[in-house]
Amino acid sequence: MLTDTVHHPTDALRFVWRATAASLGFFGLLRLPWTEAHVVLPLTRVQAGLAVGLFGTPSSPVEATLACSGADALALCLGAVLAYPVKWTTRVAGACGGAALILGINTLRIGTLGRAAASPASFDLLHLYVWPAVLTLAIAGYVLAWIRIADRRPPSLSATPRLPPQPSRRFVVLTLAFLILFSAASALSLGSSGVLALAGFIARAAALTLGVLGVSAHAAANVLWTPRGGFLVTQECIATPLIPVYLAAICTYSTTWRRLTLGVLAALPLFIALAIVRLLVVALPGVASPVFFVHAFYQLLLGAVVVCLAALWRHGRRAASGPALAGVTAGILFVLLLGPYYTRVITYQAGMPLEDPQGAIALLPAFQVGLYLALCLAAFVGAGWRRVLAGLAVLGLTQAACLLALHALASQGGLTAHVRDVRAWAVAGPLLIFAVVVNSARTRR
Numbered sequence: 001m002l003t004d005t006v007h008h009p010t011d012a013l014r015f016v017w018r019a020t021a022a023s024l025g026f027f028g029l030l031r032l033p034w035t036e037a038h039v040v041l042p043l044t045r046v047q048a049g050l051a052v053g054l055f056g057t058p059s060s061p062v063e064a065t066l067a068c069s070g071a072d073a074l075a076l077c078l079g080a081v082l083a084y085p086v087k088w089t090t091r092v093a094g095a096c097g098g099a100a101l102i103l104g105i106n107t108l109r110i111g112t113l114g115r116a117a118a119s120p121a122s123f124d125l126l127h128l129y130v131w132p133a134v135l136t137l138a139i140a141g142y143v144l145a146w147i148r149i150a151d152r153r154p155p156s157l158s159a160t161p162r163l164p165p166q167p168s169r170r171f172v173v174l175t176l177a178f179l180i181l182f183s184a185a186s187a188l189s190l191g192s193s194g195v196l197a198l199a200g201f202i203a204r205a206a207a208l209t210l211g212v213l214g215v216s217a218h219a220a221a222n223v224l225w226t227p228r229g230g231f232l233v234t235q236e237c238i239a240t241p242l243i244p245v246y247l248a249a250i251c252t253y254s255t256t257w258r259r260l261t262l263g264v265l266a267a268l269p270l271f272i273a274l275a276i277v278r279l280l281v282v283a284l285p286g287v288a289s290p291v292f293f294v295h296a297f298y299q300l301l302l303g304a305v306v307v308c309l310a311a312l313w314r315h316g317r318r319a320a321s322g323p324a325l326a327g328v329t330a331g332i333l334f335v336l337l338l339g340p341y342y343t344r345v346i347t348y349q350a351g352m353p354l355e356d357p358q359g360a361i362a363l364l365p366a367f368q369v370g371l372y373l374a375l376c377l378a379a380f381v382g383a384g385w386r387r388v389l390a391g392l393a394v395l396g397l398t399q400a401a402c403l404l405a406l407h408a409l410a411s412q413g414g415l416t417a418h419v420r421d422v423r424a425w426a427v428a429g430p431l432l433i434f435a436v437v438v439n440s441a442r443t444r445r
Contacts, residue, residue: 015083023079030071038208044069046201047103051111053194058114068113070106073135077102080143086150093262094146098139100265105138149258171252178244179424196222199233202272206279224279231279238275240298241424243267274301295358299423303367304328306431307374314379327378331370339366346399360422361406365399372430379438391437395430402429 030040048068052058077098082091109131116122203219210217210226217226224231250263278297311324346365372395376388402425 018083019080022083026075047107049197055111174248182244202275203233310379323378327374331374335366335370368430375434391433
């Protein structure tokens, strides 16, 4: 006999009281002078910058003040979601989704008000009637929809368990497709004023974090200033090829629509956080060349992720941590200890050094060998070392050929490789050779 969860009137009244108290608490927190100065106002300016990028410069001067922040609507939504009696992981996920929805709608609100600033009647209509109603309906609709999703019963324990997803051709195909779309859309993203406004937010967030940690730093527009100098945050710093790889993994391995939706929605805050961490590297003590680590951040991160995925594919979840750590350690040791000598040999065969402002080409030979060795150690332990050495030899030949081709393009055609393409090949080259080695080993068994 099926039974449903019954919500008594007392439970409903308790939820209303908790939601009211939580909303009032958020109202008070967001109205504190420190919160308004360091959180609400910078967030409002980011929304205003994104609105200008989406709708263009307002026809008349419009100042985005604290009244334009959407903080009241945000407090109301967060209070209702966090007061509902479900698991805290579900509450936090609902709060993040509600915050993203409200901030997105409020950005559209600021943009439309800027376009309507030349007409006082239209401005008043939108500002006093239309947008308050839209925000209220959006909050009510989102909270009700989220409560309905949160109240869904978990699947029966007797149901057939779903096997964990395995690496598949679908992931490879989706990764290639998303990378092609990413490259095709790069011209739009690299020239987008909205992405540039997001870069300014990242610079300010990094400066604020460094200030909390006691490091003297400030941001001007999209430049982070530290005692080590200024660091420009451009659209290219945000639009990393790691984004299409992440989306391909989410689309391939999400077992439910809910996980797929949450994974896609998490992409923006995740890569904003990674961009902030990337900037924070400049303040690490004892780092001789912070600019190098800032430029190569996503390349190094992607290499570590690929090694961990290879260990997970080979050994499973329970036993993957040891091989992954061993592989990453071996790769790092090779780059630090033997990398300079190996790079000297490869570049000597290729000729004079190329123009390389970010050091991507100089890092390429040692990084590729380190990544290849890390993959082999993490996922191919104890079998086929002759094939591993053959793959290493092929990798060295491809590196020499690649450098010779770059020299020919630069000397005869005046063409230089884009830094993004060099860093993408730095990861793709050893990964492809490793895949060939693995497939040849399977075929001969």
